[in-house]
Amino acid sequence: MKLGDQLDETDRRILAELQEDCKAPLAHVGKRVGLSAPSVMERIRKLEEAGIILGYHAVLNSRKVGLDVTSFIGVSLSPTGIEQLEAQLPDFDEVLESHHVTGAYTMLLKVKTQNTETLEHLISRIRRIEGVTRTETLVVLSTRLERTLVPIGVSKRAVGRASEETPAEREPREAAPAKRANGSRDNGGGREQKFTSESESLRAAQERSE
Secondary structure (H helix, E strand, C coil), rough: CCHHCCCCCCHHHHHHHHCCCCCHHHHHHHHHHHHCCCHHHHHHHHHHHCCCCCCCCCCHHHHHHCCCCEEEEEEEEEHHHHHHHHHHHHHHCCCCEEECCCCCCCCEEEECCHHHHHHHHHHHHHHHHCCCCEEEECCCCCCCCCCCCCCCCCCCCCHHHHHCHHHHHHHHCCCCCCCCCCCCCCCCCHHHHHHHHHHHHHHHHHHHHH
């Protein structure tokens, strides 16, 4: 069984809250998932120890920090080239992701650079790595969707569901009259008393007519 299969609904909702805003106070997260702040902190600690939460990071707007060009570089490698590339990739700050893939390439890299000139320089450095036989670069014209959130099976409607109702809102529902078998509600005897009075009146009328 995968570790993720052992997460209960509350764990998943906590993870969803942290992915949305990891700086949110624990008391706020607790209110959203229906737990106290200490209980939330204990669950987060266990999620960290289990390796489910790997860290907490700021998400930057790359264009506003001078990285205007996003590209994907397909790298073809010889059988011994993968180890060489992987050993040197940590030295390439421009490389954000590296994936071993099927298809025409051996590795697929996602990179961000300042401009096409710095991109060309990066490609040249990658081509000089031993074992690299070919590269092909796809430059992103515009980004329509770029997510950092991992889907964990919690809808946005489910997140914060515990905080949607206040105690004042719950009381009327909890104190609502119970339904009787015939579909009527018992309102503390008032309606039942009315039915009894009507029945007595009918019997009295029948007796007078007799």
